[in-house]
Amino acid sequence: MIHIHLADQYKSGSSLIHQLDPRIKIIGTILFVVAATVLPFGAWLPYTFLWLGSLAAAALSRLGWSYALKRSFVALPFALAAITLPFTIVGQPIAHIGSFTISAEGSVRFLSILIKSWVSVQIAMMLPATTRFADLLWAMRELRIPKPLVGIVSFMYRYLFVFADEALRLLRARAARSATIDNKGGGSLWWRGKIAGGMVGNLALRAFERSERIYDAMISRGFQDEIKILAPPRLTNHDVTLLIIWVICLATVLLIGFI
DSSP, rough: OOOOOOTTOOOOOOSSHHHSOOOHHHHHHHHHHHHHHHTTTOHHHHHHHHHHHHHHHHHTTTTTHHHHHHHHGGHHHHHHGTTTTHHOOHHHHOEEEEEEEEEHHHHHHHHHHHHHHHHHHHHHHHHHHHHHHHHHHHHHHTTTHHHHHHHHHHHHHHHHHHHHHHHHHHHHHHTOOOOBBBBBOOOOOHHHHHHHHHHHHHHHHHHHHHHHHHHHHHTTTTOOOOOOOOSSOOOHHHHHHHHHHHHHHHHHHHHHOOO
């Protein structure tokens, strides 16, 4: 059986970023995203500094600057939700498309949102790539993130690839029972929709049944709503020093942006 390991994002290594305490990495990532969010629109120089900071983090992780850069484009389709801003924000007109007017203020705001999202995803991609998932869960609990939320993230991450395997089984079963001629399937669009709907319902039932079996197995083994870790990381003065330097750099960027 072919398995799809959607959860396997960790890249082992011995770099400076890999050796950091996971709590420090989570706090640093959150601070970076907050700094990018609160920067005013059109602060192009601070945006450049944030982007250079994300490239520096990628270089220190020894994953290469292209690792997070390529994966960060996943944020662009979501940022395109703000594409209406150039047409809806009132300001100095710079172009006309039919009966619509593109304003300079709206364009600046749209580009700012696009850059903020892109840079934030770049730094966020480095977190699971340089930290084991068990360490991330432990750090979330140590940072007093609600236990139910940590549990939901844990099981969603662990069993996402299981659902993908179930979906592959359903697709193989459908292909084994469906004759094709010249790689062209039969049936109308309505018929295909009914088959797809049945497969989705079947997958939901399988997921529900499996979740019940997994929960019973965990309860029988003494599960108490928390996954233990045998050797938790230790916070060192080196970790604290790097966090302080990171905070100073982000504060400097914010100061430049608002001045």
